[in-house]
Amino acid sequence: MDVKSIREQFPILHQQVNGHPLVYLDSAATSQKPVQVIESLESYYRNHNSNVHRGVHTLGTRATDQYEGARDKVKTFINADSTQEVIFTRGTTTALNMVAYGYARQFLKEGDEIVLTEMEHHSNIIPWQQAAKYTGAILKYIPMEENGIISLDAVRSTITKNTKMVAITHVSNVLGVINPIKEIAEIAHNQGAIIVVDGAQSVPHMKVDMQELNCDFYAFSGHKMCGPTGIGVLYGKKDLLEKMEPVEFGGEMIDFVGLYDSTWKELPWKFEGGTPIIAGAIGLGAAIDFLQGIGLDNIIEHEQQLAHYTQKKLSEIQGLTIYGPEERSGLITFNVQGIHPHDTATVLDSEGIAVRAGHHCAQPLMKWLDVTATARASFYLYNDENDVDRLVEGLQKAKEYFGDVF
Ligand code: PLP
Numbered sequence: 001m002d003v004k005s006i007r008e009q010f011p012i013l014h015q016q017v018n019g020h021p022l023v024y025l026d027s028a029a030t031s032q033k034p035v036q037v038i039e040s041l042e043s044y045y046r047n048h049n050s051n052v053h054r055g056v057h058t059l060g061t062r063a064t065d066q067y068e069g070a071r072d073k074v075k076t077f078i079n080a081d082s083t084q085e086v087i088f089t090r091g092t093t094t095a096l097n098m099v100a101y102g103y104a105r106q107f108l109k110e111g112d113e114i115v116l117t118e119m120e121h122h123s124n125i126i127p128w129q130q131a132a133k134y135t136g137a138i139l140k141y142i143p144m145e146e147n148g149i150i151s152l153d154a155v156r157s158t159i160t161k162n163t164k165m166v167a168i169t170h171v172s173n174v175l176g177v178i179n180p181i182k183e184i185a186e187i188a189h190n191q192g193a194i195i196v197v198d199g200a201q202s203v204p205h206m207k208v209d210m211q212e213l214n215c216d217f218y219a220f221s222g223h224k225m226c227g228p229t230g231i232g233v234l235y236g237k238k239d240l241l242e243k244m245e246p247v248e249f250g251g252e253m254i255d256f257v258g259l260y261d262s263t264w265k266e267l268p269w270k271f272e273g274g275t276p277i278i279a280g281a282i283g284l285g286a287a288i289d290f291l292q293g294i295g296l297d298n299i300i301e302h303e304q305q306l307a308h309y310t311q312k313k314l315s316e317i318q319g320l321t322i323y324g325p326e327e328r329s330g331l332i333t334f335n336v337q338g339i340h341p342h343d344t345a346t347v348l349d350s351e352g353i354a355v356r357a358g359h360h361c362a363q364p365l366m367k368w369l370d371v372t373a374t375a376r377a378s379f380y381l382y383n384d385e386n387d388v389d390r391l392v393e394g395l396q397k398a399k400e401y402f403g404d405v406f
Contacts, residue, residue: 303330
């Protein structure tokens with residue numbers, strides 16, 4: 001992978017921050033956008049802006065073609081069966097809430113089990129807590145091993161005949177753990193449960209194939225995969241989406257409206273009430289073209305190499321703890337002994353290096369790790385070893401600044 005030429009395509013990376021060239025290591029929070037995506041948004045607003053599925057006029061037809069064309073790109077990208085299974089949403093959080101409202105609240109009853117893990121992002125915990133309160137269902141957590149991995153034995157012993165839903169992340173945004181979704185889906189299905197997968201940290205980085213994984217629902221966000229903010233996807237198997245209730249009612253999603261009752265459009269539009277996120281979807285389509293041009297296999301390989309390099313370099317720093325297993329996605333979560341992660345991140349920022357510090361929207365996982373917060377460096381296709389070297393130098397500075405107690 002030619003990282004140098006990839007970086008050229010990200011205008012934002014070529015700036016000084018606090019007097020230093022920017023090193024952006026926060027792509028797990030949101031990725032930067034290549035010029036192709038920025039230009040697709042500009043071109044849409046300059047040349048084609050119009051509402052979709054309505055006008056017979058030329059701009060309306062163009063906007064509709066581009067919006068539905070983006071759905072087609074998503075379908076191919078994740079290998080869904082049809083575009084009817086691709087719902088545009090505001091992001092992962094909205095997509096997961098749609099399933100919790102439209103499916104769980106409708107089909108779960110008292111005593112049914114919803115199985116989660118303690119490594120979930122808040123977006124994949126709270127919707128299920130609320131659905132459980134509403135229906136009387138019970139939440140259960142698959143126990144993790146010491147390094148944060150979950151074993152298939154633990155999965156088998158947690159999912160029972162009473163389990164109706166398994167909600168699990170594909171890749172942890174804190175530990176970098178990659179969960180064996182295909183195998184977990186099989187175990188869930190053997191017990192008659194459905195599986196909902198949080199793909200926020202997987203789809204941007206690795207090839208994800210709905211036919212192969214056999215998930216029932218799969219959610220992801222455009223802004224973490226070079227696309228714009230405010231657009232995401234809920235994939236769902238057609239028969240489940242047919243059964244599921246819409247959660248937003250109004251224009252666009254209806255077939256016939258009477259004074260006292262109405263009927264819905266067919267899939268996928270019954271879930272897209274109101275004027276949809278037209279520009280966002282078109283920008284996501286451009287992001288997919290860009291990522292496919294580079295190749296998802298190349299991206300994950302590059303990021304994992306960087307993560308290994310970082311792991312090696314950081315393990316040479318005395319008093320630094322890395323959380324999570326050796327085999328990980330392209331992110332490293334750590335703490336420097338005696339320095340609060342917010343202080344670490346502040347010193348790094350003064351050196352032009354952007355990392356995330358805090359609980360990473362995973363408070364139950366912080367509790368499990370027995371910390372209140374951590375720092376996290378997360379990589380994407382535009383990062384290289386020079387970025388890691390700058391991180392290491394920055395961390396040495398943080399230690400000096402806080403009086404290196406070691
Ligand atoms: N799930 C995981 C694992 C995440 O990392 C994130 C974002 O940080 C989300 C869900 C929520 O994504 P969004 O804020 O785009 O809805």
